[in-house]
Amino acid sequence: MKVYVLRIGHRPDRDKRITTHVGLVARAFGAHGFVLSPCDEKVLEKLRDVEERWGRLLEEIACTNSPLKYVKTWDGTVVHLTMYGLPVDSVIDEIRQKDKILVIVGAEKVPREYYELAHYNVAIGNQPHSEVAALAIFLDRLYGGAELYRQPVGGKLRIIPTEKGKKVVKVGEEGPSGGAPGVRAERGRGGRGEGVQGADEVRGHKRGATDRDLGDET
């Protein structure tokens, strides 16, 4: 399964923090790609910085100024998170069977076309709340919780879970039993470029094994 998150309706003057949180949730909760619309380099830079320090979980961090075209040319399943949609529990098993999923989250009012283009309009409860919460719960239901235990590739720092305090070590110094308990990332890192349509309209950053962020400090 390949999952991309498309954040639409971002307002650079007021949404930087919440959009960054959408991106961080996409990264930490199992998405393979994060696409922002409209483009805002500051937000993308922040996400790249997190990936550089904490390790690579996203295959692609990109933006588009033609979000509708991005959705129309997505060659997979389109899920739009909205409080007006169907209850997540009634559709999540079906969505989990799909190979390629684009999850759209809005900011303020989402244009009607997105509701029509979506294969699934999905509600995380039928009350208004937040795109950050909606995305987190959707991805957690999609992966059944396993996404929390993926291990990033490269980066500089790892957290050693502790009962109290903060234990952070450099990559390579985790020790034989270091690192978070759990499973390694189940998905492969291959298939870069999948899900990128209208390359002339998608400005992004694709990461390869030679990127500077793969170097560790040890």
Ligand SMILES: C[S@@+](CC[C@H](N)C(=O)[O-])C[C@H]1O[C@@H](n2cnc3c(N)ncnc32)[C@H](O)[C@@H]1O
């Ligand atoms: C500030 S909310 C706007 C609420 C909007 N009226 C709506 O259609 O959900 C911004 C985004 O959060 C997400 N969201 C908010 N509440 C949600 C809910 N109950 N279920 C699913 N998504 C939700 C949607 O993606 C929405 O575009």
